[in-house]
Amino acid sequence: MTNVLEVQDLKVHFPIRKGGKVHAVDGVSFTLAPGTAFGLVGESGSGKTTAAMACARLTPITSGTVRLNGRDITHAAGAELKAARREVQVVFQDPYASLNPRERAGAIVRRPMDLLDIGTPAEREARVDELFALVGLRPDQKDLFPHQFSGGQRQRIGVARALATRPGLIVCDEPVSALDVAIQAQILNLLGRLKRDLGLSYLFISHDLAVVQHLCDQIAVMYLGQVVEIGSRRELFTRPMHPYTHALISAVPSPERIGMEAGARIRLQGDPPSPISPPPGCRFAGRCDFAQDRCRQTAPQLQRKDGSHAVACHRAEDPDVMAAGTAQALALQPG
Amino acid sequence: MTAPLLSVRNLEIAFRSGRDDIPVVRDLSFDLGAGETLGIVGESGCGKSITALSLLGLVPSPPGRVTRGQILFQGEDLVQAGERRLNEVRGNEISMVFQEPMTSLNPVYTIGEQIAETARVHFGLSRAKAWARAVEMLSLVGIPSPNRRAHDYPHQLSGGMRQRVMIAIALVCEPKILIADEPTTALDVTVQAQIFDLFNDLRRDFGAAIILITHDIGVVAQMTDRVMVMYAGRKIEEGPVADFVRDPRHPYTSGLVSCIPRLTMPPSDDPEPLFEIPGVVPAPRDLNRPGCPFAPRCARVMPRCRDENPGLEPLAPGRMVACWQEQEVAA
Numbered sequence: 001m002t003n004v005l006e007v008q009d010l011k012v013h014f015p016i017r018k019g020g021k022v023h024a025v026d027g028v029s030f031t032l033a034p035g036t037a038f039g040l041v042g043e044s045g046s047g048k049t050t051a052a053m054a055c056a057r058l059t060p061i062t063s064g065t066v067r068l069n070g071r072d073i074t075h076a077a078g079a080e081l082k083a084a085r086r087e088v089q090v091v092f093q094d095p096y097a098s099l100n101p102r103e104r105a106g107a108i109v110r111r112p113m114d115l116l117d118i119g120t121p122a123e124r125e126a127r128v129d130e131l132f133a134l135v136g137l138r139p140d141q142k143d144l145f146p147h148q149f150s151g152g153q154r155q156r157i158g159v160a161r162a163l164a165t166r167p168g169l170i171v172c173d174e175p176v177s178a179l180d181v182a183i184q185a186q187i188l189n190l191l192g193r194l195k196r197d198l199g200l201s202y203l204f205i206s207h208d209l210a211v212v213q214h215l216c217d218q219i220a221v222m223y224l225g226q227v228v229e230i231g232s233r234r235e236l237f238t239r240p241m242h243p244y245t246h247a248l249i250s251a252v253p254s255p256e257r258i259g260m261e262a263g264a265r266i267r268l269q270g271d272p273p274s275p276i277s278p279p280p281g282c283r284f285a286g287r288c289d290f291a292q293d294r295c296r297q298t299a300p301q302l303q304r305k306d307g308s309h310a311v312a313c314h315r316a317e318d319p320d321v322m323a324a325g326t327a328q329a330l331a332l333q334p335g
Numbered sequence: 336m337t338a339p340l341l342s343v344r345n346l347e348i349a350f351r352s353g354r355d356d357i358p359v360v361r362d363l364s365f366d367l368g369a370g371e372t373l374g375i376v377g378e379s380g381c382g383k384s385i386t387a388l389s390l391l392g393l394v395p396s397p398p399g400r401v402t403r404g405q406i407l408f409q410g411e412d413l414v415q416a417g418e419r420r421l422n423e424v425r426g427n428e429i430s431m432v433f434q435e436p437m438t439s440l441n442p443v444y445t446i447g448e449q450i451a452e453t454a455r456v457h458f459g460l461s462r463a464k465a466w467a468r469a470v471e472m473l474s475l476v477g478i479p480s481p482n483r484r485a486h487d488y489p490h491q492l493s494g495g496m497r498q499r500v501m502i503a504i505a506l507v508c509e510p511k512i513l514i515a516d517e518p519t520t521a522l523d524v525t526v527q528a529q530i531f532d533l534f535n536d537l538r539r540d541f542g543a544a545i546i547l548i549t550h551d552i553g554v555v556a557q558m559t560d561r562v563m564v565m566y567a568g569r570k571i572e573e574g575p576v577a578d579f580v581r582d583p584r585h586p587y588t589s590g591l592v593s594c595i596p597r598l599t600m601p602p603s604d605d606p607e608p609l610f611e612i613p614g615v616v617p618a619p620r621d622l623n624r625p626g627c628p629f630a631p632r633c634a635r636v637m638p639r640c641r642d643e644n645p646g647l648e649p650l651a652p653g654r655m656v657a658c659w660q661e662q663e664v665a666a
Contacts, residue, residue, distance in 0.1 A: 043523040044494070150615045180378045181550040185594035185609035192608060207523060210553075214596035214606050237602045251528040252598050253553030255580045267532060268525045270479070271493050332600035 010064035026225035039216030095154035106142030152183035231309035346404035374559035447485030495526035567628035
C-alpha cells in the first residue's frame with residue numbers, strides 16, 4: 001500500500017535581512033502509513049509546524065522531496081497543486097483566528113469545495129449537512145457566525161472544513177492547545193473517532209506529549225529543525241533513547257508523579273541555540289548532561305536501532321544514557 | 336491556631352449589565368497560610384481570574400465590583416481599603432504574575448528599568464541602587480549574564496525569559512503572597528519546569544505563599560499543597576492535593592481529573608476514548624435558576640440537584656464538597 005506521505009531530507013530555510021538564513025527545518029525525513037497518526041513533538045522553534053506546513057505545500061520548500069499518496073508534490077503547481085490540496089487539509093490551532101468572522105458556519109465549511117471546484121452547488125450543500133452531523137453540530141447552526149459558537153464548537157467547524165474535500169491526510173497543528181481542558185477531550189475523541197471511521201491519516205503537531213501519546217501511532221521528536229528520535233508509540237515511550245526526549249518526558253507535569261522528588265527530574269538549562277547559525281556538532285550538546293567532545297564536533301546521524309525506532313545521538317547506547325531513559329520511563333508507571 | 340495570612344470570607348463579585356448586577360463569584364470563602372501553595376482550578380469562566388484580581392483591588396470597575404464579603408489580609412479587610420493603601424499592598428505584600436508575558440511588559444523600556452522602577456517606587460531607592468537591585472533580581476530568577484541582559488528590551492528575550500522578568504518584577508519587593516494566573520500556559524514544558532523550580536525556591540527561601548491558578552491538572556499535582564475547585568463562580572470542592580487527584584468527590588472535579596490524556600508507561604496501543612464532560616460552562620446570567628449549576632452537565636444528576644443548590648459540607652478535616660450525592664452518602 002502506498003504511503004500517504006513520504007518526506008525525504010526536507011529543508012526549509014528562511015533568508016534574513018543581514019544575509020544568513022534561519023534553518024527552520026534542516027533535513028527531516030519520515031513516512032506516514034494510511035490510517036495512522038504521525039506526531040511531531042518539540043518545543044517552540046523546533047520546526048515542527050514549518051515541517052508540517054511544507055508537507056501541505058503552505059510554506060516554500062528549500063530542498064528535499066514530499067510525496068503525497070505516491071506523487072511528488074514538492075514542486076507541484078497549477079492544476080496539479082490544486083489536486084494535491086484536495087488530498088491534504090489543515091486544522092489550525094486557534095479556532096478564533098482561523099475562521100472568517102464575517103462568514104456563516106455553513107459557508108466556511110463549504111468554502112474548500114467552492115475553491116477546488118468539487119461537486120455541484122446542491123451536492124456541496126448536502127455535503128455540508130453531512131459534515132455538520134459528522135462533527136457533532138446541528139444543521140440549523142449552519143446559519144450562525146463564528147462568534148456565536150463556543151471554542152470547542154468552533155474547532156468542530158474547523159474539523160468539518162478540513163474534511164470537506166474528503167482528504168486522506170489532515171495536518172492538525174496543535175488542534176486542542178487553545179481549548180479549555182474539558183473541551184480538549186471532546187475534540188481529541190472526535191479526531192480519534194474520525195480516524196477510525198473514515199480511515200483518515202493525521203500529521204499531528206503538538207508540544208503536549210500526553211496528547212501525542214494518546215493519539216499518535218508514530219512519533220518524531222524534533223529539536224532545532226531536526227528529528228532527534230523517531231519511533232512507534234510503544235518504542236518511544238517504553239525506551240526513550242535521546243537525552244532530549246528524556247528531558248521532555250521528565251518535564252511533563254503528571255498526576256502520576258505526585259509527591260515525586262523534584263531531584264529525580266531532569267532540569268534543562270538555558271535555551272536552544274540560534275537557528276541562524278546552528279552549532280557544528282549535535283545541536284542539543286550545549287544543554288545535554290552527557291555531551292562529550294565528539295558531540296560538540298560532529299553531528300550525529302539518525303540511526304535505526306530496532307523496528308522503526310531511530311535516534312540521532314552518539315551516546316544513545318552508553319549505559320549512563322540508557323539508565324537515564326529507563327528512569328524516566330519507570331517514573332511514569334502507576335504507583 | 337494562628338490566623339491565616341489571607342482569609343477570604345463570603346466574597347461576592349458582580350458585574351453590572353444594564354440594570355442588573357450579575358454575580359460572577361458567589362459566597363466564596365478560603366484561607367491561605369504562610370508558605371502554602373493553593374491551587375485554584377476550573378474551566379475558563381468559572382471566576383478564577385476575577386477572584387485573583389479582587390485580592391489586589393483590581394476588579395475592573397465599572398462594571399465590576401465586590402458586592403459582599405471580606406478579603407482579610409493579616410486581619411485587615413482589603414475590600415474596605417482605599418486606593419492609597421491598596422497601592423502599598425500591591426507589589427509589597429501581594430503581587431501577581433500574569434499569563435501573557437509579552438503584553439504585560441512595556442516594550443519601550445529595558446527590562447532593567449522596569450524592575451528598577453518597581454524598586455524605586457516601593458523602597459524609595461536611588462537610581463543606582465535600584466538598578467543594582469534589578470540586576471540582582473535577574474540573577475535570582477536565573478537569567479544568564481544579568482548585567483548585560485538588564486539592558487535588553489522585552490522583544491529581545493524568549494518567552495521563558497520574559498516570564499522570568501515578570502516574576503522578578505513580582506518578587507522585587509519580597510511579597511508575602513504571589514498570585515500566578517496561568518503563569519506557564521504560553522511556555523514550553525521544559526521552560527515551565529524551570530519556572531516551577533524557581534517558584535519552589537522562592538517559597539523555600541522567602542516563605543512566600545503562592546496562589547496558582549491553572550486548568551492543568553498535572554501542574555496542580557506537582558506544585559500545590561491544597562486545591563480549590565471552582566465552577567460557575569462558586570467553590571465546589573476543596574482538599575489536599577493528593578485527595579484531589581486520587582479521590583475527587585464532586586462529579587465536576589472527577590471529570591476534570593479524568594478528561595485529560597495522561598502520559599503512561601507502558602503506553603496503550605489503542606487508547607480508550609477520553610472521559611468527556613459534555614456541554615460548556617454556563618454564562619453567569621443563566622445562573623439565577625435554582626439547583627446545582629453543574630446539574631445540566633452532570634452524569635450523576637438526581638431530581639434534587641435540579642431544585643436545590645447544595646451547600647459546601649465538610650467531608651473530613653480540610654475537605655469539603657458541594658454535591659447532594661456525596662452528602663447523602665456521607666449522611
